Amino acid sequence: VLVPDALGMSRIARRPGLRGVRYELGTEPTADQADARAIVVGMPDVEAATAFIGRLPSLSLVQTLSAGYEQWLGRLPPGVALSNAAGAHGAPVAEWVAAVLLAHVRELHPFAEAQHEHRWDHHGTGSLHGKKVLILGAGDVGRHTARVLEPFGCAVTLAGRSSRDGVRAMRDVLDAPGDADVVVLAVPLMPETEHLADASFLARLADGVVLINAGRGRLVDTDALIAEASSGRITALLDVVDPEPLPSDHPLWGTPGIRITPHVAGATPGLWERGWDAALDTLDGWARGEHIIDLNGYSEAT
């Protein structure tokens, strides 16, 4: 297994079924590296990584340390599978969703402004209690988000690729999102999900809805969102935007009803350690011959 960093080398040393070999991008693979059957990738230069991967004839698996994997889709050689660090980042991202949603309903930003002005601005606020929350994406992030929001008395609906116990079919939910008070985007970015939240979807949402993007910026049509938020019909709480980083002169920064954090939902202590633990659990199973979900072919396969 090719390993890009020292943390990974120390982590893989504890896994008797795996042998780690350190690699650096921008070099030719050595003979030992060229024998590698799997490679772990962090957040590298995708062009350089793709070139390196193309020179590994024995490779059968690319394993990410992140939950997102959109940069690898369609870029891997035929027969090379793609696996993400599922399970690593759901908890911190769900924590971010709860944080920004609670701050919004309990009006913490206006109260901070009142404090700045030494103003005792007592008035009632909203609450999550009884709110209908629709989570698009029933994977690691979606399920963690449901688990932390439900104790606040929300009614949570999960939507996933296919309908199953406790999960509604995404297609049905996108066509008729109903009267959800809160919609959380927690799906991977793929050709089918790009601009999932376009003008037509946003128009189908109830007046006053809170849209939360915990996935990738390109899930949302930014221009359409700016139009709906400017009219006051939609509030949006965004950790990811399109483009990223957001240029200082971009209109999204100052659009009323839009709150932005700079792609920090998963950026909590232990980020890379969690990524490695999830990646190595998958690689352990793969080395024992277990089936790996190939995300590279996933969108066509299901």
Add this chain to the structure above:
Amino acid sequence: VLVPDALGMSRIARRPGLRGVRYELGTEPTADQADARAIVVGMPDVEAATAFIGRLPSLSLVQTLSAGYEQWLGRLPPGVALSNAAGAHGAPVAEWVAAVLLAHVRELHPFAEAQHEHRWDHHGTGSLHGKKVLILGAGDVGRHTARVLEPFGCAVTLAGRSSRDGVRAMRDVLDAPGDADVVVLAVPLMPETEHLADASFLARLADGVVLINAGRGRLVDTDALIAEASSGRITALLDVVDPEPLPSDHPLWGTPGIRITPHVAGATPGLWERGWDAALDTLDGWARGEHIIDLNGYSEAT
């Protein structure tokens, strides 16, 4: 049962075991009012209410609509019991605790400032995961707070009046609060709890602790808190302060490391409806002859 408002009259009409009679403060009790065995109080002028209560010879119970009841302690005639709206306000107050704590650890206020300046300030933040949370008070608010924080991966310790299953004894915890990362005040204000968080208690807390006051302002010695927060050793997230409302020239407003909301933790939709439901549940039991915990004598009795 004497009832101070129209909401209460409509709610009590659904309770066949209770008869509601409307009252107004500042008047002499009528003959019908003077026969009352119980009176429900909202947030009235305490002097006027105490005078009115003193002219009710058959009275045996004062029932509040709020969780807090400090204003009635020592003010009721001998033999008149005091009961609060336990169970009504725990959920919204716990929601407020989670909101301010998550906003703090995920740095939402600094990110809002960065947005205001159109600045993409990407950096990792803290997380609640693995944090040690000590909740002083194992009543309605304390237990609800534990229930909403635990799914974020905190290790929660509850401290109550006496040691019991899952609850540590308050006295032991106050003497040795240990290395808690977060301390939540969720006890009623009583003579024994006034200035519970004094200079000596604050000095026993670990460096960098986050102190959250979800009870009453006078649980904390404000001057001692300002000293500890100014030194940067303690962060405080306060919904209640001493005095209240906080005058615009009070130093607490501008002390670094102190965030203030204006006594809004319980002020969510349905506030008074929840208060009435809890109050009438207690009064139903009382009318059937069930034992009522008398908060007026509670501090001496246990």
